[in-house]
Amino acid sequence: MSQISADQVKTIIFACEAGMGSSLMSVNSLKKKLKAAQITNISVIHKPAREVPADAQVVVVHKGLAKVVRAKAPHAVVLAFNHFLNDPVFDKLVKTLVEKGELVSNDA
Numbered sequence: 001m002s003q004i005s006a007d008q009v010k011t012i013i014f015a016c017e018a019g020m021g022s023s024l025m026s027v028n029s030l031k032k033k034l035k036a037a038q039i040t041n042i043s044v045i046h047k048p049a050r051e052v053p054a055d056a057q058v059v060v061v062h063k064g065l066a067k068v069v070r071a072k073a074p075h076a077v078v079l080a081f082n083h084f085l086n087d088p089v090f091d092k093l094v095k096t097l098v099e100k101g102e103l104v105s106n107d108a
Contacts (some may be wrong), residue, residue, distance in 0.1 A: 022084040066107040
């Protein structure tokens with residue numbers, strides 16, 4: 001199981017299938033949550049799941065694509081969610097970053 005300390009995170013990749021619609025709304029929502037929490041040193045980027053780089057640190061992805069991301073970036077912390085908006089995974093991610101805790105994959 002992969003994990004990373006919050007203070008090591010520089011980039012969060014939001015992975016999706018095609019890169020349109022609901023996942024784009026989720027990216028913007030996550031950026032707003034980070035800004036509201038005054039976390040300004042982490043960038044959120046949007047990528048198709050099949051293009052996630054092998055050196056990714058943290059990848060947020062719908063549970064249906066978690067296996068694709070895991071194959072592309074075996075050492076990344078993969079945070080899989082069920083709902084594009086208001087999934088508890090997003091708030092938990094922000095809370096862990098604020099508290100400088102450990103982010104742990106939940107895709108197992």
